[in-house]
Amino acid sequence: MHAELPFPPAAVPDPQAVRAFVDHALDRARELGCRLPAPGEGRTAELWRSLSGLGRTDLACARIIEPHLDAVAILRQAGRVDLVSDHDAWAVWAAEGPGEPLLATPTPPGSGSAPGQSSAPVLGGDGSGGTARTSSPGATDEPGTTWTLTGSKPWCSLADSVTRAVVTAHVTDEHGEPTGHRRAYVVATDHLGFRPAPVTQWTSHGLAEVVTVPVTFEQVPAEPLGVDEWYLTRPGFAWGGMGVAAIWLGGAQSVADLLWRQMRHPRRPVDAAAHTALGQLDLTLGAARAVLEEAAAAVDAGDAAGDRGAAWALRVRRTVADAAETVIRVVSRATGPGPLTGDPAHIRRVESLQVYIRQDHAERDTAALGRTLLELGEEDTPW
Numbered sequence: 001m002h003a004e005l006p007f008p009p010a011a012v013p014d015p016q017a018v019r020a021f022v023d024h025a026l027d028r029a030r031e032l033g034c035r036l037p038a039p040g041e042g043r044t045a046e047l048w049r050s051l052s053g054l055g056r057t058d059l060a061c062a063r064i065i066e067p068h069l070d071a072v073a074i075l076r077q078a079g080r081v082d083l084v085s086d087h088d089a090w091a092v093w094a095a096e097g098p099g100e101p102l103l104a105t106p107t108p109p110g111s112g113s114a115p116g117q118s119s120a121p122v123l124g125g126d127g128s129g130g131t132a133r134t135s136s137p138g139a140t141d142e143p144g145t146t147w148t149l150t151g152s153k154p155w156c157s158l159a160d161s162v163t164r165a166v167v168t169a170h171v172t173d174e175h176g177e178p179t180g181h182r183r184a185y186v187v188a189t190d191h192l193g194f195r196p197a198p199v200t201q202w203t204s205h206g207l208a209e210v211v212t213v214p215v216t217f218e219q220v221p222a223e224p225l226g227v228d229e230w231y232l233t234r235p236g237f238a239w240g241g242m243g244v245a246a247i248w249l250g251g252a253q254s255v256a257d258l259l260w261r262q263m264r265h266p267r268r269p270v271d272a273a274a275h276t277a278l279g280q281l282d283l284t285l286g287a288a289r290a291v292l293e294e295a296a297a298a299v300d301a302g303d304a305a306g307d308r309g310a311a312w313a314l315r316v317r318r319t320v321a322d323a324a325e326t327v328i329r330v331v332s333r334a335t336g337p338g339p340l341t342g343d344p345a346h347i348r349r350v351e352s353l354q355v356y357i358r359q360d361h362a363e364r365d366t367a368a369l370g371r372t373l374l375e376l377g378e379e380d381t382p383w
Contacts, residue, residue: 055250
């Protein structure tokens with residue numbers, strides 16, 4: 001896959017090259033979405049090994065592919081495979097931020113359509129016309145209820161590139177009063193009320209190709225997935241978070257590969273410090289890989305749902321994020337300033353990995369893991 005990239009990782013891409021890179025990755029995402037297994041269906045370890053392989057090949061490309069795969073899995077879990085097509089590229093936007101939240105407002109049947117709703121884009125996978133509708137299994141809305149999203153959503157990756165997205169929003173009643181619940185919705189990005197912020201707001205060097213900006217929604221038609229709180233309480237929420245960690249592992253492996261190559265073909269005698277660094281990388285990455293494999297087995301055995309699933313997700317993500325930071329530190333010390341000043345491909349890998357693992361909440365997630373383990377109420381220790 002590395003050779004298929006539209007420009008070499010060491011290059012400084014221009015906007016046209018970035019667009020080609022993103023289009024290539026989204027094409028790959030659509031292909032893999034039809035081929036890779038979904039988590040929790042008996043082949044989770046295979047899925048996560050594939051995600052690690054993508055991260056090891058190119059972290060930005062993997063970062064583009066993963067949300068599409070996650071969205072397809074979410075639609076499967078919601079019983080809405082009818083929304084999956086071979087031409088749509090999907091994102092998942094569930095982050096929250098300061099300020100006014102994104103609001104989802106229903107319009108009951110017979111009360112008239114909200115402004116802009118009559119021109120709702122197609123949400124089904126069959127290409128037929130129609131307005132957004134409520135049809136997720138278990139949904140409690142009155143038949144014929146339609147929904148619109150209004151407000152702002154932060155951290156929307158590739159908002160100017162994908163065609164569909166799973167978005168979480170705060171639910172209101174028909175009068176716009178918040179109910180205190182959140183829910184997931186499907187939206188199309190070609191509606192006039194869907195307005196991403198300028199791409200110039202994304203100034204990151206790490207994952208530079210994965211433009212991530214806020215999006216303003218104004219009466220954008222939306223189709224609910226499941227009932228209130230389903231998105232956050234389904235077992236797949238934890239599984240998706242562990243799939244992201246599998247990509248972090250691949251990114252950490254790609255950073256560690258530099259030291260391995262240097263020691264296999266050394267320019268000077270390998271000393272004890274270099275041997276120690278290599279041993280540390282093996283221990284660190286081996287432990288991270290092992291916890292992912294164990295978690296995958298727990299997912300497929302039905303032992304990673306509810307609080308157990310939350311504990312597994314926290315354990316996996318903290319272990320892999322710590323491993324990635326250790327790898328960056330060990331490789332930097334062992335190789336000196338040269339790669340970080342004269343190897344654009346290595347610089348790109350390190351900067352992208354540093355940005356990506358910041359989805360982890362560090363010590364806050366470690367504390368959350370401790371609380372979750374105690375809340376499980378089990379007498380035996382988890383180790």
